[in-house]
Amino acid sequence: MRSNIGFFSDEKFRSIFFQTLVVGLFALGLFFVISTTSYNLEKRNIATGWSFLNNPAGFDISFSPFLEFKSTDTHLKVYFVGVLNTLLVSVTGCIAATLLGFILGIVRLSSNWLLSRLVYIYVEFSRNVPLLLQIILWYSILIQLPRVKQSLQILDVFYISNRGLYSPRPIFESGFSYVLIAIVLALISSFLINRWAKKRQDTTGQQFPIFSSSIGLIFVIPLILFFILGSPMSFEHPEMKGFNFKGGLVIRPEFIAMFLALSIYTAAFISEIVRAGIMSVSKGQREASAAIGLKQTWIMRLIIIPQALRVIVPPLTSQYLNLTKNSSLGIAVGYADLVHGFGGISLNQTGQAIECMAIVMATYLSISLTISFFMNIYNRSIQFKEK
Amino acid sequence: MHKSIIWINLLIWYREAIFEKRYLNNYLNGENNMKKLLSIFAVAAFAFSANAGTLDDVKNRGFLKCGVTTGLAGFAAPDDSGEWAGLDADMCRAVAVAVFGDRSKVEFITTTGKSRFPTLASGEVDMLARNTTWTISRDVNLGFEFVGVNFYDGQGFMVPSALGVSSATELDGATVCIQTGTTTELNLADFFRLNGISYEALPIETNDEGKENLFAGRCDVYTTDASGLSSTRAAASNPNKWKVLPEIISKEPLGPLVRHGDHQWGDVVRWSLNAMIIAEELGVTSENVDAQMSSNVPEVLRLLGVEGNYGEMLELSNDWAYQIIKQIGNYSESYEANVGPDTPLEIARGLNALWTQGGILYAPPFR
Numbered sequence: 215m216r217s218n219i220g221f222f223s224d225e226k227f228r229s230i231f232f233q234t235l236v237v238g239l240f241a242l243g244l245f246f247v248i249s250t251t252s253y254n255l256e257k258r259n260i261a262t263g264w265s266f267l268n269n270p271a272g273f274d275i276s277f278s279p280f281l282e283f284k285s286t287d288t289h290l291k292v293y294f295v296g297v298l299n300t301l302l303v304s305v306t307g308c309i310a311a312t313l314l315g316f317i318l319g320i321v322r323l324s325s326n327w328l329l330s331r332l333v334y335i336y337v338e339f340s341r342n343v344p345l346l347l348q349i350i351l352w353y354s355i356l357i358q359l360p361r362v363k364q365s366l367q368i369l370d371v372f373y374i375s376n377r378g379l380y381s382p383r384p385i386f387e388s389g390f391s392y393v394l395i396a397i398v399l400a401l402i403s404s405f406l407i408n409r410w411a412k413k414r415q416d417t418t419g420q421q422f423p424i425f426s427s428s429i430g431l432i433f434v435i436p437l438i439l440f441f442i443l444g445s446p447m448s449f450e451h452p453e454m455k456g457f458n459f460k461g462g463l464v465i466r467p468e469f470i471a472m473f474l475a476l477s478i479y480t481a482a483f484i485s486e487i488v489r490a491g492i493m494s495v496s497k498g499q500r501e502a503s504a505a506i507g508l509k510q511t512w513i514m515r516l517i518i519i520p521q522a523l524r525v526i527v528p529p530l531t532s533q534y535l536n537l538t539k540n541s542s543l544g545i546a547v548g549y550a551d552l553v554h555g556f557g558g559i560s561l562n563q564t565g566q567a568i569e570c571m572a573i574v575m576a577t578y579l580s581i582s583l584t585i586s587f588f589m590n591i592y593n594r595s596i597q598f599k600e601k
Numbered sequence: 602m603h604k605s606i607i608w609i610n611l612l613i614w615y616r617e618a619i620f621e622k623r624y625l626n627n628y629l630n631g632e633n634n635m636k637k638l639l640s641i642f643a644v645a646a647f648a649f650s651a652n653a654g655t656l657d658d659v660k661n662r663g664f665l666k667c668g669v670t671t672g673l674a675g676f677a678a679p680d681d682s683g684e685w686a687g688l689d690a691d692m693c694r695a696v697a698v699a700v701f702g703d704r705s706k707v708e709f710i711t712t713t714g715k716s717r718f719p720t721l722a723s724g725e726v727d728m729l730a731r732n733t734t735w736t737i738s739r740d741v742n743l744g745f746e747f748v749g750v751n752f753y754d755g756q757g758f759m760v761p762s763a764l765g766v767s768s769a770t771e772l773d774g775a776t777v778c779i780q781t782g783t784t785t786e787l788n789l790a791d792f793f794r795l796n797g798i799s800y801e802a803l804p805i806e807t808n809d810e811g812k813e814n815l816f817a818g819r820c821d822v823y824t825t826d827a828s829g830l831s832s833t834r835a836a837a838s839n840p841n842k843w844k845v846l847p848e849i850i851s852k853e854p855l856g857p858l859v860r861h862g863d864h865q866w867g868d869v870v871r872w873s874l875n876a877m878i879i880a881e882e883l884g885v886t887s888e889n890v891d892a893q894m895s896s897n898v899p900e901v902l903r904l905l906g907v908e909g910n911y912g913e914m915l916e917l918s919n920d921w922a923y924q925i926i927k928q929i930g931n932y933s934e935s936y937e938a939n940v941g942p943d944t945p946l947e948i949a950r951g952l953n954a955l956w957t958q959g960g961i962l963y964a965p966p967f968r
Contacts, residue, residue, distance in 0.1 A: 558715060
């Protein structure tokens with residue numbers, strides 16, 4: 215190093231200097247944002263703090279399938295109701311989008327020209343139209359269904375109107391717990407059988423009818439037990455009383471609109487991811503499997519999909535994250551999710567905008583990180599294990 | 602080396618090629634620059650927090666920003682020619698006239714029940730004239746100041762006539778459309794709790810959404826301020842198919858509001874409203890205002906700026922109230938033109954009549 219070089223040209227010094235500068239600027243920026251905000255809040259006489267969480271909400275939330283909510287409950291409970299509703303539409307949406315996306319991705323690659331074109335049109339339409347419009351479209355269709363007094367009746371037990379889909383609700387009586395225990399035991403034992411059969415096939419080459427034996431264990435045995443115990447389950451049927459149906463199970467149009475729009479929109483992206491994944495597996499793999507005489511379905515299941523999954527899972531994770539975050543659009547149709555209830559009504563009734571938004575953001579962050587965490591574990595489990 | 606550092610270094614090397622090295626070293630390490638940077642931040646922080654002097658801001662800008670509803674016929678909605686019209690729109694125009702002497706110097710900014718308070722608090726609008734109920738928590742906790750009441754209202758219920766309901770207490774189990782983030786939402790919960798009956802809330806954001814859901818039968822009942830119901834009913838294709846129930850379950854004094862702490866601006870809005878009410882009391886209308894300039898009633902002369910210097914006190918021109926009455930009219934004229942019995946809304950004066958005529962409309966004296 216030349217002695218006349220200024221110490222600013224020293225790589226090490228410069229590196230430390232700029233890192234300190236960046237961190238310093240960030241801290242300074244943060245400090246000014248926080249101090250300005252608190253100064254302005256104080257100046258405008260806006261009370262801050264978390265005590266509002268324990269105040270009674272004063273309003274009602276009707277869509278709360280998991281917790282019962284009354285207007286005397288606190289804002290904290292509004293939050294929990296919102297989280298559960300967000301999770302409800304996200305989880306069901308992710309499952310439906312995955313199933314639909316996989317099927318469509320495979321169909322898109324089919325040699326049937328008509329089928330693959332139809333999927334192409336679907337994909338291009340639903341991923342290029344803003345999600346918000348799709349949600350509103352579904353909702354506008356659903357509220358054009360017949361009015362509650364003229365509900366469509368299906369099989370004498372289901373009722374469809376613009377207030378939702380009403381169906382009988384199962385009521386479990388004593389004794390049903392034995393059936394549940396039987397199902398759990400059956401699940402465990404079919405898992406064990408599956409492992410044993412795989413091991414046996416690896417060592418001896420003999421196959422075991424895993425599918426039919428699992429079906430027998432999981433469905434048939436609990437069903438027999440159910441009838442032996444004298445059918446310990448009854449149904450509560452929805453009945454028209456006054457203005458609305460009373461009793462039964464109801465799925466609201468707000469939820470259906472959100473569920474349909476989210477899963478159909480996301481499925482379009484997933485189908486493209488699946489298609490890319492399958493196409494990433496080299497042609498030679500398929501030809502080699504065909505050469506050793508594997509059936510078409512087996513080639514897909516045993517050779518192509520496991521290799522394609524390595525490519526599919528990372529972008530699939532981000533689709534799950536997108537779907538979860540997109541569920542915040544529920545506000546457009548009055549779906550009582552986290553943003554609508556806590557981040558909207560509570561925020562507005564209490565005026566604690568910063569606190570509410572901070573909580574809502576932290577919640578979405580935790581949900582997203584949790585999804586990423588589990589998807590990363592899954593991703594690691596399907597990667598090539600090189601020995 | 603971290604990636605982020607690499608590009609910063611690249612930037613520096615690029616600059617080294619342009620500037621003399623020593624100059625750059627001094628520039629980046631110099632003490633003065635840190636002070637400069639701090640002062641920039643301080644100015645930025647100050648700029649964010651500076652919100653006093655709304656009147657000056659409005660004058661400098663050249664027009665008033667007024668927060669109104671997304672459309673409620675009779676209160677604030679675009680008319681056939683696309684001009685905003687209504688009782689609240691007149692309130693906005695009256696303030697614009699007071700400041701600029703020109704009723705067109707207003708930008709109407711639509712707000713939902715939910716967005717109205719953040720919009721006002723952030724300074725995006727100078728005032729709200731948006732069917733907003735004056736309550737203690739809004740006045741005190743949210744940091745606003747209600748400057749008066751331009752419409753005394755109460756919450757009611759509207760149902761299809763075919764439903765055969767004659768009282769709100771018969772609504773057990775009904776689905777109710779309700780605008781979120783409003784006082785009506787809280788009153789509704791209280792009313793049903795008090796009467797021990799149940800309901801299902803269908804949360805909606807705007808009056809239009811409420812209308813759509815009610816007309817489609819998604820909800821049985823729509824509840825909001827009685828004036829809002831009249832407005833919604835008037836907009837229906839066949840108003841006779843809809844019925845407003847007799848119960849009025851709350852007090853809803855609706856009025857304009859401004860940010861707390863800017864008293865000068867608060868005074869301008871307050872007295873713009875009061876001037877319209879006082880003009881009605883004194884019988885000054887847009888028709889006769891020029892003749893009234895030579896009236897022999899002292900208060901009329903004070904109001905119209907012939908005597909006294911009340912305009913100067915408000916930092917307005919002395920004929921501010923004259924201009925309001927000339928260009929907008931007095932309270933009665935605005936009421937009759939927008940919501941009165943001769944309009945589709947058909948709302949009788951009722952509580953909104955002057956205190957001398959059986960109502961509770963009352964403005965402090967103009968002296």
